[in-house]
Amino acid sequence: MTYRSVKRRVPAMETSDGAGVRIKRSLGQSPHVRMDPYLMLDEFGSEDAADYIAGFPSHPHRGFETVTYMIDGHMLHEDHLGNRGNLKNGGVQWMTAGRGIVHSEMPQQESGRMRGFQLWLNLPAAEKMKPAGYRDIQPEDIPDLSVGDAAVKLVAGELSIDGRQHLGAVHGGSTLPVYADILLPAGGETQIPVGKELSALVYLYEGDASLQSESAAESLDLSTAHILDDGDTLRLRAGKKDARILLIAGKPIGEPVAQYGPFVMNTRAEIEQTLQDFRDGSFLLSG
Structure with a gap:
């Protein structure tokens, strides 16, 4: 058993996206601030409707997946393929942009707290042009695990706990994504296995905690x-x-990344082709 320690800290920076939604961005602040296979991690949270009410009107994506986890609030997803989903407290939306999707994410509340995260997961070259897809994951479909003193919501991945294999609401895939929300009570401790072949990060968004390695508490x-x-x-x-x-x-992909806003490919030529597809309308025929 080898305990993981902190290699790099990336404080989230305040910025805005969409039509003016206030967010905090850690991964994705620049092309040099990523963790393969992840491209971006945004935290959003406010009780002031002015910070989120304009939402994310229709916009395109290609070449990766978005994972939106709503802790508090209500957001409506709609896309050009006809998918429609309500994202509410504790729910997750997993969208595969693949070869192309145009969608919107709009708040369905005019007051109260909206809080959650959006994560961008890259796709390998062999999967970037696969058909787009969309999945609504309800809170009751996310497994709840007890791991030591912690309560763990396993959105994605596989965890082996006390000799038993537990599967998240989403599992498998070429990058073997793991996504878990861990609630640890004051003074509590937990040990969670994370495959050594995986890159990993932890993001503290509430309270007080430390990472325990063999030699130190960080x-x-x-x-x-x-x-x-x-x-x-x-x-x-x-x-x-x-x-x-x-x-x-x-699991890291280990391939070059060429990104232009909401398009993520492997080469500049592929980005140019994506822009051409979007301009001539063929983008909307994909999916």
């Missing part, structure tokens, strides 16, 4: 992506407050 910073070193086990301990932590891991 405090976690709020709203910061902590990219982890090699190892096969994640050991977390909460401080004087309950802690909520995202665990995100996946």
Whole structure:
């Protein structure tokens, strides 16, 4: 057993996206701030409707997947393929842009708290032009696990706990994504296996916690992506407050990334082709 330690800290920076939605962005601040296979991680959260009400009107994507996890609030997804889904408290929307999708994500509330995350997961070259897809994951479809003192919502991936294999609401895939929301009570501790072939990060978004390695306890910073070193086990301990932590891991793709806004391919020529497809309307015929 080898405990993972912190290799790099990426504090989230305040910015805006869509039609002016206020967010905090860690991964994806620049092309140099990524963790293969992940491209971007945004945290959003406000009780002021002015920070989110304009939402994300229709916009295109190609070449990757988006994972939106709603902790509080109500957002409506619609896309050009006819998919429609309501994202509410505790739910997840997993969208595969593949060869092309145009969608919108619009708030369905005029007041109250809206809080959650959006994660961008890259696709390997062999899958970038596959048909687009969309999946609504209801809160009751996300497995709840007890791991040590922690309550774990396993959105995606596989975890082996006490000799039993547990599958998330989404599992498999070439990048073997793991996405878990960990609630650790004050003073509590947990150990979670994370395959040594996976890159991994933890993101503390509430409370107080530290990462325990063989030699030290490293405090976690709020709203910061902590990219982890090699190892096969994640050991977390909460401080004087309950802690909520995202665990995100996946198998690196190891391919070049060419990104132009919402399009993520492998070469500049592929980006130019994507722009041409979007301009001439053939983009909308894909899916």
